[in-house]
Amino acid sequence: xxxxLDDQLNRxxxxxxxxxxxxxxxxxxxxxxxxxxxRMSDLATATLASRSRLSHQIDRLESAGIVQRxxxxxxxxxSFAVLTDHGWQTLVAAAPDHVAGVRRxxxxxxxxxxxxxxxxxxxxxxxxxxxxxxxSQQEAS
Numbered sequence: 254x255x256x257x258l259d260d261q262l263n264r265x266x267x268x269x270x271x272x273x274x275x276x277x278x279x280x281x282x283x284x285x286x287x288x289x290x291x292r293m294s295d296l297a298t299a300t301l302a303s304r305s306r307l308s309h310q311i312d313r314l315e316s317a318g319i320v321q322r323x324x325x326x327x328x329x330x331x332s333f334a335v336l337t338d339h340g341w342q343t344l345v346a347a348a349p350d351h352v353a354g355v356r357r358x359x360x361x362x363x364x365x366x367x368x369x370x371x372x373x374x375x376x377x378x379x380x381x382x383x384x385x386x387x388x389s390q391q392e393a394s
Contacts, residue, residue: 270347280344283336290335
């Protein structure tokens, strides 16, 4: 179900706005960050993308004028991804269509009670995974 839903939402974003679902997630993360920018390493972590994959996505988005890379002045090794004004406008244009797609293909199909129940179940799974991930990181350090 998740794969089919992601595929449908990805297709719609591509057709309507020229964005992949992964691109959209990057734009959302940047839009919510202070000054609409994040360190590339933090953005990779937040989107569960490898640094290499994220770098390729940022290259594409930068070519389209949607994001800009900036060198980190504090350490000069890291860099920031920054949402441009054009990127903000792109996100603002895509968001209503994406939200409508999520509602049409997922929320409305389940109905309020099933959707709420699923949300609670997903939160339980996510909590367990976060606990295990934190424990694994503590063991590694």
